[in-house]
Amino acid sequence: xxxxxxxxxxxxxxxxxxxxxxxxxxxxxxxxxxxxxxxxxxxxxxxxxxxxxxxxxxxxxxxxxxxxxxxxxxxxxxxxxxxxxxxxxxxxxxxxxxxxxxxxxxxxxxxxxxxxxxxxxxxxxxxxxxxxxxxxxxxxxxxxxxxxxxxxxxxxxxxxxxxxxxxxxxxxxxxxxxxxxxxxxxxxxxxxxxxxxxxxxxxxxxxxxxxxxxxxxxxxxxxxxxxxxxxxxxxxxxxxxxxxxxxxxxxxxxxxxxxxxxxxxxxxxxxxxxxxxxxxxxxxxxxxxxxxxxxxxxxxxxxxxxxxxxxxxxxxxxxxxxxxxxxxxxxxxx
Amino acid sequence: xxxxxxxxxxxxxxxxxxxxxxxxxxxxxxxxxxxxxxxxxxxxxxxxxxxxxxxxxxxxxxxxxxxxxxxxxxxxxxxxxxxxxxxxxxxxxxxxxxxxxxxxxxxxxxxxxxxxxxxxxxxxxxxxxxxxxxxxxxxxxxxxxxxxxxxxxxxxxxxxxxxxxxxxxxxxxxxxxxxxxxxxxxxxxxxxxxxxxxxxxxxxxxxxxxxxxxxxxxxxxxxxxxxxxxxxxxxxxxxxxxxxxxxxxxxxxxxxxxxxxxxxxxxxxxxxxxxxxxxxxxxxxxxxxxxxxxxxxx
Numbered sequence: 001x002x003x004x005x006x007x008x009x010x011x012x013x014x015x016x017x018x019x020x021x022x023x024x025x026x027x028x029x030x031x032x033x034x035x036x037x038x039x040x041x042x043x044x045x046x047x048x049x050x051x052x053x054x055x056x057x058x059x060x061x062x063x064x065x066x067x068x069x070x071x072x073x074x075x076x077x078x079x080x081x082x083x084x085x086x087x088x089x090x091x092x093x094x095x096x097x098x099x100x101x102x103x104x105x106x107x108x109x110x111x112x113x114x115x116x117x118x119x120x121x122x123x124x125x126x127x128x129x130x131x132x133x134x135x136x137x138x139x140x141x142x143x144x145x146x147x148x149x150x151x152x153x154x155x156x157x158x159x160x161x162x163x164x165x166x167x168x169x170x171x172x173x174x175x176x177x178x179x180x181x182x183x184x185x186x187x188x189x190x191x192x193x194x195x196x197x198x199x200x201x202x203x204x205x206x207x208x209x210x211x212x213x214x215x216x217x218x219x220x221x222x223x224x225x226x227x228x229x230x231x232x233x234x235x236x237x238x239x240x241x242x243x244x245x246x247x248x249x250x251x252x253x254x255x256x257x258x259x260x261x262x263x264x265x266x267x268x269x270x271x272x273x274x275x276x277x278x279x280x281x282x283x284x285x286x287x288x289x290x291x292x293x294x295x296x297x298x299x300x301x302x303x304x305x306x307x308x309x310x311x312x313x314x315x316x317x318x319x320x321x322x323x324x325x326x327x328x329x330x331x332x333x334x
Numbered sequence: 335x336x337x338x339x340x341x342x343x344x345x346x347x348x349x350x351x352x353x354x355x356x357x358x359x360x361x362x363x364x365x366x367x368x369x370x371x372x373x374x375x376x377x378x379x380x381x382x383x384x385x386x387x388x389x390x391x392x393x394x395x396x397x398x399x400x401x402x403x404x405x406x407x408x409x410x411x412x413x414x415x416x417x418x419x420x421x422x423x424x425x426x427x428x429x430x431x432x433x434x435x436x437x438x439x440x441x442x443x444x445x446x447x448x449x450x451x452x453x454x455x456x457x458x459x460x461x462x463x464x465x466x467x468x469x470x471x472x473x474x475x476x477x478x479x480x481x482x483x484x485x486x487x488x489x490x491x492x493x494x495x496x497x498x499x500x501x502x503x504x505x506x507x508x509x510x511x512x513x514x515x516x517x518x519x520x521x522x523x524x525x526x527x528x529x530x531x532x533x534x535x536x537x538x539x540x541x542x543x544x545x546x547x548x549x550x551x552x553x554x555x556x557x558x559x560x561x562x563x564x565x566x567x568x569x570x571x572x573x574x575x576x577x578x579x580x581x582x583x584x585x586x587x588x589x590x591x592x593x594x595x596x597x598x599x600x601x602x603x604x605x606x607x608x609x610x611x612x613x614x615x616x617x618x619x620x621x622x623x624x625x626x627x628x629x630x631x632x
Contacts, residue, residue, distance in 0.1 A: 216627070219593025220552060248586035248623030249593070252548040255517055281627040289545040296516025296546070326545030330513070330578040 039263035041300045050081040052272025054093050058319050062096040066103040068315050073107040075307035082112040085121035101128040119161045134174040135159045139194040140183035163204045175201030180211045181218030184277045191229035199233035216246025220256040227260050240264035246275045250285035270312035271324025286325030374560035376597045385416040387569025389428050397431040399615045401438040406608040408442040411600040417447040420456035433463040472503030478515030481574040488526035496530035513543025517553040524557050537561035543572045547582035567609035568621025583622035
C-alpha cells in the first residue's frame with residue numbers, strides 16, 4: 001500500500017509535495033520492515049568445543065574439553081558440537097575424540113553432533129556413542145580442491161555412503177556449506193552455486209544445512225542475496241547461518257538472516273577459533289554476543305547468559321587467552 | 335480503503351497504473367532494494383575519533399599528532415571530522431590544546447570540522463579560534479540505556495531530541511553511550527524520536543561495548559537514518575566498563591556500508607592508514623576488526 005501511494009504521488013502531484021510523501025511512506029515502509037516479526041525462538045548451535053578448539057593454537061587436554069562441554073550443557077544450550085572424527089594426522093587437536101565422547105555428561109534433551117568426513121570416521125563416531133553427525137561441502141571448487149583434494153561434486157558423492165549408512169542407523173546428519181559469501185582462493189562465490197550445494201545436501205537427507213561465511217567477508221547485502229537463492233531450493237526452517245566475525249560483520253549478518261526467517265544460528269563460546277586465513281584475526285562469532293542480541297530482541301534461546309559466560313571464562317583461563325566476546329569484556333571486572 | 339474517493343481508488347489500482355504509466359514496470363524493476371528494505375543510497379559518516387575517541391583514551395596525545403591524524407582523515411573523503419572540544423582543560427585535559435589544534439589543521443574545502451562547545455565561554459573561544467561549526471550538544475546521550483538509571487524510556491529520548499531540534503540544532507545524534515542497546519531497543523527508540531524529529535535530521539552514535547553497534551546501525555539504516563557517527567580504529571574506550579571498547583570503528587562501518595552498495599565517499603584504505611598511524615602513536619592495538627583482518631595490528 002505504501003509503495004503504491006508513493007508512485008501515485010510522485011507522478012501526479014507536484015515535486016514539493018511528492019518529496020514529502022516519498023519521505024513519509026519510505027520511513028513507514030522501512031520502519032515496518034525493521035520491526036518485522038522475527039522468530040520467537042532461535043536455536044543456537046554451539047561449535048566452540050569442535051570448530052573453536054580445532055582452530056586454536058594451544059592444544060587443550062581431554063579433561064578440559066570434557067569440563068567445557070559439561071559447563072556448556074549446564075548453560076541451556078540444546079546443541080553442542082563435541083568433537084571431530086577426522087584422522088589425528090590431519091587434526092591433532094581432535095585426536096582424543098573417543099575419550100571426549102565417552103567422558104562427557106550427556107544432558108537429556110541436548111544433542112552432541114560430531115564431524116565425520118568419511119565412512120570410517122562415521123563408524124568410529126557411532127561406536128564411540130555419537131547419535132548425530134555432520135558433513136561438510138564447499139560452495140567453492142578451489143576451496144574444495146585445496147582442503148580435501150577433490151571437486152565439490154566428488155565430495156558430495158563420497159558423502160552418499162555416509163548418508164545411506166546413517167539413514168539405516170537412524171542417525172540424523174547436518175550438512176555444512178563453506179565459503180557461502182566468499183572464498184579465500186576464488187574471491188566472490190555465486191549464490192546459485194551455494195544454492196546448488198545446499199540443495200544437494202538437503203536432498204541427500206541432511207535435516208539442516210548450515211551456511212558458513214568461512215572467511216567472514218560477507219555483509220548484509222551479500223547475505224540476503226545468498227539466502228534468497230538458497231531459500232528457493234531449501235525450506236528456510238532447514239537453514240542455519242554460521243557467520244565469522246573476521247571483519248566485524250557477524251551480528252549484522254545474523255540479524256538480516258533472522259529477518260529472512262532463519263532461526264538457527266551457529267556460534268562459539270568466547271568466540272573461540274581464530275581465522276586460519278588471516279593471521280591474528282577473529283573467526284567464529286561469540287555465543288555470548290549473539291545471545292545478548294537475541295535476548296535484547298525478545299527472542300528466546302533457552303540459554304542462561306551468565307552460565308555461558310562462566311564457561312567462556314573457564315576456557316579462556318585455560319587457553320591463557322583473552323575472550324573474543326565483547327559482552328564478556330564489558331562485564332569482566334578485571 | 336473504504337473511505338477513499340473513487341478517483342483516488344482508480345489511481346491506486348496497480349493494473350490501471352501500469353496502463354497509464356507504462357514506464358512504471360521498468361522503474362519498479364530498477365528500484366534498488368535489498369529484499370523489501372530500502373536502504374539510504376548515501377550515508378554521511380561523522381568521524382569523532384579526534385574528539386570523542388582521543389578524549390576517552392588513557393594516553394594524552396601531543397598536539398602535533400592530533401593535527402596529523404586530522405589531516406590524514408581529511409584526505410580520506412570523510413565529510414565531517416569532529417576536531418576538538420572547547421571544554422575547560424580542568425575537566426578534559428586531553429583537549430587542552432583545542433585552539434592550537436583548530437588553528438594547526440589543514441582544512442579540506444569539502445570537509446566540515448565541528449567542535450564541541452558546552453557553554454558560552456567555550457563557544458566564544460571556538461569562534462575566536464576559527465571554528466565555523468559547533469556541535470551544541472545536538473547529541474543525546476544514554477538514548478538506549480544509562481549507567482546510573484538503567485532502562486531509558488524512548489519517550490524521554492524523543493522529548494530531549496525534540497527540544498534540541500526546536501532550539502535550532504540541524505542534526506541530532508542519538509548516542510548509545512554505554513553500548514547496551516540492541517536492534518529491538520534501537521527500533522523502539524527511533525520510532526519514538528521519528529514522531530518528533532524528521533528522519534533526515536537524525537544520526538546514530540553507537541558504541542560497540544557489547545558488540546551490538548553494527549546490527550544497531552543496520553536497524554537505523556532500515557528505518558531511514560542516513561548519518562552515522564564512528565571513530566577511526568574504534569578509538570575511545572568505555573569510561574563505564576574498564577577495558578571495554580567504546581566507539582564503533584569507522585573501518586568496520588565502512589566495510590558494511592560499501593558491502594551493501596551504500597555510498598559514503600570515503601576511501602577505506604586511507605582510513606586504515608590513519609588508524610595505523612594513531613594506534614602506533616598511542617602504542618595500542620586497533621579495535622577495528624577490518625584492520626585486524628588486514629594484518630594491521632601492532
